[in-house]
Amino acid sequence: MSNARVTLQELVENGHLNTVPDDFLVSEEDRVKLEDGSCSLELPVIDMAGIEGERRGLVVQQIRSACKEWGFFQVKDHGVPLSLMKKMQQELRQFFDLSYEEKSKIRAKTVGDSLPDEGYSDRMSHKEGRSSNWSDKLRLYTLPVSGRRYELWPTHPPSFRETVEAYAEETDKLMRRILELISDSLELETSHLNDYFSGKYQQVYQVNYYPSCPQPDVTMGLRKHSDNNVLTLVLQDGNPGLQVRKDGQWITVKPVEGWFVVNVADQIELLSNGRYRSVEHRVFVSSKPRISLATFHAPTNDTVVGPIPELLGPKERPRYKACLFSEFKESFYYAGWAKALTGKGHLDHLLVV
Numbered sequence: 219m220s221n222a223r224v225t226l227q228e229l230v231e232n233g234h235l236n237t238v239p240d241d242f243l244v245s246e247e248d249r250v251k252l253e254d255g256s257c258s259l260e261l262p263v264i265d266m267a268g269i270e271g272e273r274r275g276l277v278v279q280q281i282r283s284a285c286k287e288w289g290f291f292q293v294k295d296h297g298v299p300l301s302l303m304k305k306m307q308q309e310l311r312q313f314f315d316l317s318y319e320e321k322s323k324i325r326a327k328t329v330g331d332s333l334p335d336e337g338y339s340d341r342m343s344h345k346e347g348r349s350s351n352w353s354d355k356l357r358l359y360t361l362p363v364s365g366r367r368y369e370l371w372p373t374h375p376p377s378f379r380e381t382v383e384a385y386a387e388e389t390d391k392l393m394r395r396i397l398e399l400i401s402d403s404l405e406l407e408t409s410h411l412n413d414y415f416s417g418k419y420q421q422v423y424q425v426n427y428y429p430s431c432p433q434p435d436v437t438m439g440l441r442k443h444s445d446n447n448v449l450t451l452v453l454q455d456g457n458p459g460l461q462v463r464k465d466g467q468w469i470t471v472k473p474v475e476g477w478f479v480v481n482v483a484d485q486i487e488l489l490s491n492g493r494y495r496s497v498e499h500r501v502f503v504s505s506k507p508r509i510s511l512a513t514f515h516a517p518t519n520d521t522v523v524g525p526i527p528e529l530l531g532p533k534e535r536p537r538y539k540a541c542l543f544s545e546f547k548e549s550f551y552y553a554g555w556a557k558a559l560t561g562k563g564h565l566d567h568l569l570v571v
C-alpha cells in the first residue's frame with residue numbers, strides 16, 4: 219500500500235478503509251472459524267499467593283503441567299499492584315486517543331525493507347508480496363535502563379514515563395520469580411535459569427493496537443506465531459482476541475482484570491531441550507478496537523542459547539543446536555515475522571536430526 223505513511227488506526231478512523239485491502243487477507247485455512255474458541259477448555263490459572271511458603275510445591279507442579287500441556291497460563295495474585303496495571307492500561311488508551319500528528323512525534327522510521335523496531339508504527343507491508351497484520355504498535359526498549367531511548371517514549375499523558383518505569387520494574391521482578399518456578403519445575407536449582415542468563419535481560423515493551431475492523435473474518439490482528447524470547451507477559455484489555463493453539467484447536471483466552479497471560483517463548487523450548495514448547499498463538503479482530511501490552515523478557519544478544527547441559531545425559535541427547543541469541547533473532551526475522559507470521563518455522567533449522 220503506497221499510502222501506508224499513516225498508521226492503520228488513522229486510515230480506519232478517517233473512514234478510508236471500509237473493506238479489508240488485499241495485503242491484509244489471510245488464507246482460508248488461517249481464518250477464524252465460528253467453532254474456534256467455542257470449546258470449553260480454558261487456560262490454566264496459577265495463583266502465585268504464598269509461593270515462598272507451603273504452597274510452593276503445588277504451584278511448581280501446576281507450572282510444570284501448564285508448561286508441558288499448554289505453553290501458556292494465566293497468573294493471579296502475582297504481586298504487581300492492580301492499581302499500576304489499570305493506570306498503565308488507562309494511559310495507553312490515552313496515548314492511542316491522541317491525534318495522529320501527536321502520536322507521530324515518536325513515529326518510528328522504516329529502515330530499508332524492514333519494519334521499524336522502536337517507537338510508534340503500523341504493521342503494513344511496504345513491499346510487494348508481504349502481508350500486513352491488522353494492528354499498529356508502540357515498541358520501546360525498557361530494560362536495561364541504559365538502553366532506553368527516551369526520545370521515542372510518549373510524553374502524553376505526562377505521567378506515562380513514570381508509569382512505564384514502575385511497570386518495567388514490577389514486571390521484571392515477576393518474570394524472574396516465574397523463571398525460578400520454571401527452574402524448580404525442571405528439577406534444576408531455583409536460580410538456574412536466571413543464572414543462565416547471568417541475571418541480565420533485555421525487556422521489550424510492545425503495545426499492540428488493533429483498530430476496529432470492517433470484515434474481521436478475513437484478516438488477523440497478528441497471524442499465528444511463537445515469541446522468540448524467553449517469557450512473555452501479556453496484559454489484555456477487556457476485549458477478547460488472543461487465541462492459543464492447543465492440540466490443533468484454537469482456544470480463546472478470556473481476559474480477566476488483574477491477571478496476566480504468561481507464555482513460554484522459544485528460548486525456554488531450546489533450553490529445556492523441548493520438554494516445554496513455545497506455543498503458537500494469534501490474535502483475531504472485531505468491530506471494537508483492542509489494546510494489549512506484551513512485555514518480552516529476552517536474553518542479551520551475546521547469550522549462547524541451547525539445551526541446558528544438566529538436562530542432558532546418555533538417555534537424552536540435545537534436540538537443538540546452540541547459537542547466539544542474536545543469530546536466533548536473525549533467523550526468526552528472516553523466516554517470517556517481518557514478511558508474514560508463519561508459525562514456528564524459524565526453529566526448524568536448529569533441530570538436530
Ligand SMILES: O=C(O)CCC(=O)C(=O)O
Pocket residue numbers: 424426440445452454459460499500501510511512
Ligand atoms: O494481543 C495479544 O493478546 C497478544 C500479542 C502477541 O502475541 C504479541 O505481541 O506477540
Ligand SMILES: [Fe+2]
Pocket residue numbers: 443444445499512
Ligand atoms: Fe506473541
